[in-house]
Amino acid sequence: AIQLTQSPSSLSASVGDRVTITCRASEGISRSLAWYQQKPGKAPKVLTYEASILQSGVPARFSATGSGTTFTLTITNLQPEDFATYYCQQLHSHVFTFGPGTKVDIK
């Protein structure tokens, strides 16, 4: 199965900061990657799909890029509601594995 790693595993940031999270796949997955945000006690929410397409309704301060094995999620002008855990997920193989997550908390 395709494995995903995320870095960093956690980070502390302030409101207004720019934050970048990286997801790496164990083999090439073309652009078949989605990013999710999860807040405590809630279901995940999709932010982007196909590596860089912003889901309808997601604020434009979220952006994503990448293809092949390396992908990034960037949050510019971090807002209080953005403090959460972020997961990547590959949808290239039929076992849609998730990355281990990156927790973004308040500095």
Next chain:
Amino acid sequence: QELLQESGPRLVKPSETLSLACTVSDDSVSAANYYWSWIRQPPGMGLEFLGSIYSSRVTNYTPSLKSRITISVATSGSQVSLRLTSMTAADTAVYYCARGNVVTPPTNPHFFGQDVWGQGTTVIVSS
């Protein structure tokens, strides 16, 4: 009303079989452009993809659970079901069902991220 609603037992004994249902509030359960996934999250841990189904019958399961898991669609009741046998404490988790889009050209299907999720249901395995 939530589009997806998981239901099932909160407490399961070790070695028993877990059966969960995901009730879909619209008529999309048999639509060709959707796939349905089950995902779980143990306490304090990350998300684990369990398996998926599309075209009402094509299933894919994570290898570590392949001998224990069955996902099926019941179109009459607009439900997606999960069955997991031989439960152990390691299966204690919040279980989510989710829907995503799939494009099925003549060759390989192409899957997009899961954009609709249920609220999740907690399952505890304990005697």
